[in-house]
Amino acid sequence: MRKSLLALAAGLLLAGSVSAASAADKLKVGFIYLGPIGDLGWTYQHDLGRQALVKELGDKIETTYLENVPEGPDAERAIEQLVRAGNKLIFTTSFGYMDPTLKVAKKYPNVHFEHSTGYKRDKNMSTYSSKWYQGRYIQGLIAAKMSKSGVLGYIGSFPIPEVVSGINATILAAQTINPNIKVKIIWANTWFDPGKEADAAKALIDQGADVIMQHTDSPAAMQIASERGKFAFGQDSEMIKFGPKTQLTSILDTWGPYYIERVKAELAGTWKSEDTWGGLDSHMFAMAPYTNMPDDVKKIAEDAQAAITAGKLHPFRCPVIGQDGKEVECKGGANLDAGQILGMNFYVKGIDDKLPGK
Amino acid sequence: MQLVLEKRAERSNTIALVSPLIAIGLTIVTMTILFAILGKNPLLALHAYFIAPLTDSYSLQEIAVKATPLVMIAIGLSLCYLANAWNIGAEGQFLIGAVAGSWIAVKTQGTDAGPWVLPAMLVLAAAGGALYALIPAICKVKFGASEILTSLMLVYVADLFLDYLVRGPWRDPHGFNFPTTAEFDPVATVPLLIEGGRLHLGSIIALLVVAAAAILLGRTIKGFEIRVVGAAPRAARFGGFNSNQLVILTFAVSGALAGIAGIIEVAGPVGHLQPGISPGYGFTAIIVAFLGRLNPLGILIAGLFLALTFIGGEQAQIAMKIPLDVTKVFQGILLFYVLACDSLILYRFKLVLPNRQVARGTH
Numbered sequence: 001m002r003k004s005l006l007a008l009a010a011g012l013l014l015a016g017s018v019s020a021a022s023a024a025d026k027l028k029v030g031f032i033y034l035g036p037i038g039d040l041g042w043t044y045q046h047d048l049g050r051q052a053l054v055k056e057l058g059d060k061i062e063t064t065y066l067e068n069v070p071e072g073p074d075a076e077r078a079i080e081q082l083v084r085a086g087n088k089l090i091f092t093t094s095f096g097y098m099d100p101t102l103k104v105a106k107k108y109p110n111v112h113f114e115h116s117t118g119y120k121r122d123k124n125m126s127t128y129s130s131k132w133y134q135g136r137y138i139q140g141l142i143a144a145k146m147s148k149s150g151v152l153g154y155i156g157s158f159p160i161p162e163v164v165s166g167i168n169a170t171i172l173a174a175q176t177i178n179p180n181i182k183v184k185i186i187w188a189n190t191w192f193d194p195g196k197e198a199d200a201a202k203a204l205i206d207q208g209a210d211v212i213m214q215h216t217d218s219p220a221a222m223q224i225a226s227e228r229g230k231f232a233f234g235q236d237s238e239m240i241k242f243g244p245k246t247q248l249t250s251i252l253d254t255w256g257p258y259y260i261e262r263v264k265a266e267l268a269g270t271w272k273s274e275d276t277w278g279g280l281d282s283h284m285f286a287m288a289p290y291t292n293m294p295d296d297v298k299k300i301a302e303d304a305q306a307a308i309t310a311g312k313l314h315p316f317r318c319p320v321i322g323q324d325g326k327e328v329e330c331k332g333g334a335n336l337d338a339g340q341i342l343g344m345n346f347y348v349k350g351i352d353d354k355l356p357g358k
Numbered sequence: 359m360q361l362v363l364e365k366r367a368e369r370s371n372t373i374a375l376v377s378p379l380i381a382i383g384l385t386i387v388t389m390t391i392l393f394a395i396l397g398k399n400p401l402l403a404l405h406a407y408f409i410a411p412l413t414d415s416y417s418l419q420e421i422a423v424k425a426t427p428l429v430m431i432a433i434g435l436s437l438c439y440l441a442n443a444w445n446i447g448a449e450g451q452f453l454i455g456a457v458a459g460s461w462i463a464v465k466t467q468g469t470d471a472g473p474w475v476l477p478a479m480l481v482l483a484a485a486g487g488a489l490y491a492l493i494p495a496i497c498k499v500k501f502g503a504s505e506i507l508t509s510l511m512l513v514y515v516a517d518l519f520l521d522y523l524v525r526g527p528w529r530d531p532h533g534f535n536f537p538t539t540a541e542f543d544p545v546a547t548v549p550l551l552i553e554g555g556r557l558h559l560g561s562i563i564a565l566l567v568v569a570a571a572a573i574l575l576g577r578t579i580k581g582f583e584i585r586v587v588g589a590a591p592r593a594a595r596f597g598g599f600n601s602n603q604l605v606i607l608t609f610a611v612s613g614a615l616a617g618i619a620g621i622i623e624v625a626g627p628v629g630h631l632q633p634g635i636s637p638g639y640g641f642t643a644i645i646v647a648f649l650g651r652l653n654p655l656g657i658l659i660a661g662l663f664l665a666l667t668f669i670g671g672e673q674a675q676i677a678m679k680i681p682l683d684v685t686k687v688f689q690g691i692l693l694f695y696v697l698a699c700d701s702l703i704l705y706r707f708k709l710v711l712p713n714r715q716v717a718r719g720t721h
Contacts, residue, residue, distance in 0.1 A: 030676075036683075066672060068682050071632075071634050072628065072637050073627040073628050076436075076556070076627065077423070077424075078422050080416075081676055086415065096632070099629060103629075158537060159535070160534075160535055161534055161535050161536075164535075297367075356525060
């Protein structure tokens with residue numbers, strides 16, 4: 001007993017001195033997470049990215065994260081706590097951290113910040129996001145093929161451009177297969193609330209939807225679809241274990257490569273404020289294996305993925321017809337331009353629903 | 359032989375004083391065991407929670423900032439609870455106050471409105487919060503509706519109303535459709551007390567509120583009335599105190615205070631109106647009110663202490679990589695012990711020796 005206590009004490013001392021010695025020369029990298037790291041969705045994927053970073057550069061860096069940080073008055077403090085703990089590069093991984101990140105960035109010009117999915121930048125604050133609408137387009141093709149009722153169920157989080165462009169891309173794709181496709185949309189008004197998400201999925205299925213799509217972060221909808229024998233798409237992460245016979249595919253956020261690239265730049269002293277908006281071609285996200293579908297549907301999905309990756313297919317190819325029947329101004333030549341997609345605030349024709357706040 | 363809880367002849371004032379200390383002591387013992395099980399050095403962990411945040415001015419400021427809305431709301435709630443009026447909807451009154459005050463900020467945005475903007479925002483926020491609190495109060499007085507239920511339900515109404523405003527009419531036109539108003543103009547923001555820090559004028563207002571409540575309860579007839587109506591309603595009736603009037607009054611005051619807390623949070627640390635401006639302040643304040651024993655000074659201490667556990671929890675997450683859940687467990691354990699120890703004010707443990715029947719059975 002005594003021996004083991006001594007060993008424990010020695011171990012503690014040793015551990016203490018080792019970490020003290022190495023902490024001094026390691027670059028400290030901080031992360032602010034919206035949900036718990038076990039949400040199995042958005043935050044989980046960011047944490048996988050962090051883990052990939054540690055695996056790749058673990059001998060040169062030390063990472064710290066704060067989870068479950070609400071997008072309100074506490075966010076600024078949480079970010080500043082990371083700065084004060086010596087973190088030199090800080091990733092804030094949700095839209096609502098935009099203004100707090102900017103405030104802290106102005107206060108600490110020598111610390112670098114990376115804000116996910118926002119649009120405000122500074123000389124020490126980058127933004128990064130993904131063209132998820134590309135993945136939604138592929139899902140729309142699959143959904144239209146797999147739906148027998150011709151009704152898709154869509155669980156939205158908040159009616160912000162990222163989500164609206166996802167809905168539009170889905171429908172535009174589905175209309176190429178079935179021009180009469182219908183979509184029922186429920187706004188959960190949350191990113192993560194398994195109870196609400198499950199209720200939304202039940203309501204959508206009761207309204208005749210037989211393929212459930214979601215822009216919220218938990219696997220709850222997948223589980224409901226699985227119980228009811230319908231199909232569903234995962235979100236953010238691989239959710240096949242929640243619906244082995246249900247998941248068609250999932251948009252996987254793969255932040256690891258980006259995090260590694262940015263930290264390498266920081267280590268090399270070449271970090272610059274940038275606006276990164278990556279798609280399938282730059283591996284900012286990936287599609288989970290196409291499962292639970294016949295081979296011809298799988299082929300359609302794979303072909304579309306290849307075409308989008310190669311830049312031959314654009315989900316918002318002009319002409320895009322708005323809900324009001326009028327053609328949307330085409331600012332990007334052959335396609336809608338980045339600003340129109342990043343600020344998308346309209347539904348396309350064929351969506352029988354009213355965009356909240358319109 | 360068994361241990362039973364026995365009612366004391368009268369409440370023990372000694373225990374009333376030491377019970378929070380016993381509770382904190384027991385919490386520390388429990389957390390030490392928990393940290394040890396987690397493989398973290400308990401001393402370092404407790405240091406990160408309780409001592410480290412008190413050792414630099416930055417963390418002290420943050421504690422004050424976090425405690426400000428909690429204390430302000432809890433003071434109002436304590437008046438209600440003392441008068442036996444159960445306002446559970448401070449969260450909603452907080453939000454409506456924030457909305458009412460923001461109205462001026464949004465309408466004057468980009469104009470050269472003068473320094474009257476912020477005071478006007480505060481007044482409107484107080485009025486908004488008070489009016490919103492009057493709905494459940496009047497429903498109780500006029501129709502006998504349970505104010506616990508109505509005030510709680512109105513929280514969700516307020517939440518959705520705010521949501522509607524920032525998604526619709528008040529949305530920042532240059533904000534890519536994201537649900538927030540534009541940043542408030544400087545005349546519509548709460549001034550900071552320390553350059554480069556986050557401590558703001560709101561903390562001073564909170565202190566004034568504490569002092570005012572202490573005077574009200576300790577030195578005025580109204581304060582006496584509030585306490586009598588709560589503690590002995592029959593005696594209060596004989597004394598000619600009107601408990602209905604008091605329900606209206608305490609609800610209005612607590613709504614006004616919650617409303618002011620709301621606009622201070624929006625015009626201070628946040629800087630614009632958006633959904634999620636409150637991480638549950640209105641509910642946490644209920645805990646603060648009871649932790650502070652419905653006493654103004656107690657509430658101030660309880661508010662600061664709860665804020666300390668938040669800030670300390672964050673620093674423990676950073677410094678020791680202790681998960682957030684442990685902080686929540688920690689807060690839960692603390693409350694549990696406080697409530698458990700409080701039962702000793704009115705009860706005491708007594709050893710009951712085996713009675714004759716049992717004794718005979720063993721022969």
